[in-house]
Amino acid sequence: MDFNLNDIFQLAGTIWQATLGLTIEPEQPDAIGSCGRATVACVQITGAWNGAVFLSCPADFARRAASIMFNVAPASITVSELQDAIAELVNIVGGNVKGLLPDGCHLSLPQVVEGADYSARVPGSRMIGRVAFRCDSHAVSICILEKVETKTVAA
Amino acid sequence: MTQIEKPKPALDAKIIVPFINATREVFKRMLSLETEICRPLLKTEAGPHYDVTGLIGFSGSLIGSAALSFEEPAAVSIVACFAGQKMESTSPDFADAVGELANMVAGRAKRDLAGDASITIPNVIIGKSYSIAALRAFPCLIVPCRTKAGDFAVQISIKQMAAVPNAGGSQT
Numbered sequence: 001m002d003f004n005l006n007d008i009f010q011l012a013g014t015i016w017q018a019t020l021g022l023t024i025e026p027e028q029p030d031a032i033g034s035c036g037r038a039t040v041a042c043v044q045i046t047g048a049w050n051g052a053v054f055l056s057c058p059a060d061f062a063r064r065a066a067s068i069m070f071n072v073a074p075a076s077i078t079v080s081e082l083q084d085a086i087a088e089l090v091n092i093v094g095g096n097v098k099g100l101l102p103d104g105c106h107l108s109l110p111q112v113v114e115g116a117d118y119s120a121r122v123p124g125s126r127m128i129g130r131v132a133f134r135c136d137s138h139a140v141s142i143c144i145l146e147k148v149e150t151k152t153v154a155a
Numbered sequence: 156m157t158q159i160e161k162p163k164p165a166l167d168a169k170i171i172v173p174f175i176n177a178t179r180e181v182f183k184r185m186l187s188l189e190t191e192i193c194r195p196l197l198k199t200e201a202g203p204h205y206d207v208t209g210l211i212g213f214s215g216s217l218i219g220s221a222a223l224s225f226e227e228p229a230a231v232s233i234v235a236c237f238a239g240q241k242m243e244s245t246s247p248d249f250a251d252a253v254g255e256l257a258n259m260v261a262g263r264a265k266r267d268l269a270g271d272a273s274i275t276i277p278n279v280i281i282g283k284s285y286s287i288a289a290l291r292a293f294p295c296l297i298v299p300c301r302t303k304a305g306d307f308a309v310q311i312s313i314k315q316m317a318a319v320p321n322a323g324g325s326q327t
Contacts, residue, residue: 042278044212044214044275044276044278045275046214046215046273046274046275047214047273050275050276051276052275052276052278079200079286080200080288083288084288087288106214106215106273107214108212108213108214108218108220108275109212109214109218109219109220109293111210111212111220111278111287111288112287112288113280113285113286113287113288114285114286114288115282115284115285115286116284116285117282117283117284117285118280118281118282118283118284118285119280119281119282120278120279120280121247121250121254121278121279121280121281122254122276122277122278122279123247123250123251123253123254123255123276123277123279124251124254124258124276124277125276145276147276
């Protein structure tokens with residue numbers, strides 16, 4: 001399955017504008033490095049196509065997004081609200097990506113990881129597209145992974 | 156004096172038991188390890204926290220996620236039993252092995268769970284300082300497990316979706 005990365009960027013721009021009222025600017029994926037505390041959210045797609053959509057951002061951006069979504073001052077945002085906000089964003093992105101796929105695909109619930117010193121890997125998948133952008137000076141990226149079909153040993 | 160209400164069951168036993176059986180079976184068959192199942196507990200925002208987590212999502216008639224979680228020394232030891240050789244937790248093969256273990260347990264449990272559910276590809280998180288968000292509408296049950304190679308936990312946060320009646324359909 002091939003995704004047009006420009007379409008994904010446009011999609012992200014529409015979602016960010018509609019849900020947060022914020023604009024995004026394109027960024028080179030290689031320009032995004034480690035940013036201290038980070039939030040990574042993922043929705044997975046199963047069925048006619050198998051893969052995952054990851055959204056990665058600094059915790060500060062997650063706090064800003066939650067502040068807008070819940071209409072609460074950034075300093076008052078709880079970790080749960082911060083995670084809920086990013087879960088909602090990745091759920092909307094994943095739902096729109098699913099709309100580009102053939103019928104018969106299911107979206108999983110979002111999984112959100114927040115912390116300062118961790119790595120997230122999806123064994124058995126390959127990255128087929130990555131879009132990076134800046135929003136309010138924060139570097140955000142969206143990755144689309146596709147499951148690599150391999151023979152597995154049945155338990 | 157405060158009255159303590161009897162807590163409602165966090166998850167249906169019909170969902171928990173297949174995971175317990177699957178864990179026992181996979182660890183016995185693939186790692187030659189007997190697994191002792193300890194008293195389950197409800198996950199709170201405060202933790203517990205783990206170093207290594209293999210997370211599998213469920214979609215379709217069951218939605219939510221299940222995870223195998225370990226402290227790093229136990230993960231290294233258990234992966235060595237699985238792979239037949241010791242691996243550093245920084246190695247990509249280590250993450251592959253954790254993901255495959257989680258996939259096997261979830262896949263085996265899925266066979267005994269009612270309904271038509273799909274499991275996702277595994278997501279493996281490794282680190283010393285992270286937390287995985289618990290979905291508010293989905294209580295997460297932690298089932299602590301003990302083996303000779305180390306302790307780990309099965310985390311289950313899954314709900315059965317209500318069946319949608321087939322419009323116009325009837326059974327005789």
